[in-house]
Amino acid sequence: MVNQPENIIEGCGCDPYPAGAQEVGCEGCAPNMYMTCDEEAVLARMRELKDQVRPISLRMKEIEQSAEGSGSAGSREYGEEWSGLAGQLETFRSQWCEWEELLDAAIERKMILLGHREG
Numbered sequence: 001m002v003n004q005p006e007n008i009i010e011g012c013g014c015d016p017y018p019a020g021a022q023e024v025g026c027e028g029c030a031p032n033m034y035m036t037c038d039e040e041a042v043l044a045r046m047r048e049l050k051d052q053v054r055p056i057s058l059r060m061k062e063i064e065q066s067a068e069g070s071g072s073a074g075s076r077e078y079g080e081e082w083s084g085l086a087g088q089l090e091t092f093r094s095q096w097c098e099w100e101e102l103l104d105a106a107i108e109r110k111m112i113l114l115g116h117r118e119g
Contacts, residue, residue: 038106046099053092060085 035043063078063085112119 036106036110038109039103042099042103042106046096046103049092049096049099053089056085056088056092060089 060082063082067078108117111117
């Protein structure tokens with residue numbers, strides 16, 4: 001059996017672990033936690049994006065180093081791959097911005113629930 005945090009109200013039906021991106025966490029319990037289910041879900045997705053970006057940026061560094069060592073012939077050789085990787089990075093950047101907006105919205109909802117801001 002999984003130990004539930006002490007601040008979860010028994011019988012409320014709350015799943016204290018991250019809700020999916022489209023799901024809404026329990027508003028009764030979530031304010032008692034440091035992060036709401038919404039925040040956890042958004043941050044988990046942002047970590048996934050970051051994990052997808054790392055190998056791309058590493059490959060781009062490798063290409064950059066290889067192109068420097070081989071002169072203009074090497075830069076032509078890697079140009080197409082570089083362009084494809086740069087396009088993927090741009091896609092991830094735009095996704096990251098969207099998830100940042102969702103995170104800001106989740107934080108705002110939490111602040112309203114906690115009474116720090118008016119809704």
